[in-house]
Amino acid sequence: MEILCLHGDSQDKKILQSELVPLLSRLQSSNQNILFEFxxxxxxYSNSTVDNSPSPEPRSYKFYNAEDVExxxxxxxxxxTKIDRDGPYDGVLAVxxxxxxVSSFLLYRQWYEHELPPAFKFAIFISGSIPLKVLKDLGVPVSNEAENVVAEAKLQRDRALGPLPAHTSKARRAVYNSDDCFGLNLNRIPLELKIRIPTVHVWGENxxxxxxxxxxxxxxxxxxxxIQIHKGSHExxxxxxxxxxxxxxxxxxIQRGTWPGQTQL
Structure with a gap:
């Protein structure tokens, strides 16, 4: 079994691998057949601000520069291309x-290439998100409230502050309320635009x-x-x-995603 691992913005595979060492060692101790590809x-791009520096900063990587559809x-x-060249992969762990x-890729694939099987049998999302511009590009109705919530959250992050009290007070209701998931009406979104493989979602309460x-x-x-909500922040x-x-x-x-009946759903 092979799991593809994707890092966060301005990181690299070595950083993610080092952060996941305790987790991966526990997983592999119970299942030695699991392989992780970073x-x-x-x-x-380089973090160095000095051109031709004799000791350049380590290189960092990202998957896109701007959070726009293109x-x-x-x-x-x-x-x-990565999946076609080096896969198939059983699952994906993405931060x-x-x-x-990953979430955008899965939705685009389901909508435009629905004749293809799912790219992964399961997914683990850590501090994950779905860009609202992607949902709008797919025809999903995205309210002003949903956009405002994300904009407010990003402003809190940029100010190095914790979550807004208004967001925290609404958290539990947003998880279980299909009519108002922080501004998204999930009942108005077709099944073809929902991820239908087993998933784990992890985020910090702070x-x-x-x-x-x-x-x-x-x-x-x-x-x-x-769902796992831990005591930390974006980590x-x-x-x-x-x-x-x-x-x-x-x-x-993993067990749910590799259950034989899952592929028939």
Whole structure:
């Protein structure tokens, strides 16, 4: 079994691999057949501000520069090429910007290439999101409220602040209310534009961007998804309790995604 791992914005595969060492070692101890492939995003840039520096800063990578439809679709084309060339992969584990690419890719594929099988049997989204511009490009009705929530969340992040109290107070209702998932009416979105493979969604209760993770969660089949809310922020849980819970959820996701009956749904 092989799982593709995609990092966040301005990181690289080595950083993600080091952050996931405790998690991966636990997963592989119970299933030695699991392999993880880490990949750098297609866009490379240097953090160095000095040209021709004798000691340049380590290179960082991203999957797109701007969160617009054209750039995100190009990232999706890169991912499709990666799967065709080096796959197939059983599952995907994606963090932050990597998760935005994967969720967008899955929805575009389901809508425009519905005759193809799912690209992955399961997905783990850590601090994930679905770009609202992608939903609008696919014809999904996106309210001003949904856009305002994401804009407010990004402003909190840019100010290095925690989540807005208004978002926190609405969190539980947003997860389970199909009429109002932070502004998205999930009942008005067709099944073809919802992710229908088993998923795990992980976010921190102190992450100002968590409403975007809730929106992505709402677009996944509620009967084959699991949620973990940890004590941290925009990060991978690494404490003992949080790590044990995440291992259990990923084990469930792998088993559910590879269940023979799942491919017939």
């Amino acid at each position: 990949v750098n995003g297609p866009l490379q 750039d995100i679709r190009k990232a999706g084309e890169w991912l499709a 932050s910007q990597g998760a935005a690419v 992450d100002p961007l968590f409403p975007a993770s809730v929106q992505l969660t709402g677009l996944c089949d509620p009967y084959i998804r699991k 991978i849980p690494r404490d003992g309790e949080g790590l044990s819970e995440l291992v259990s959820l990923i084990d469930w996701c």
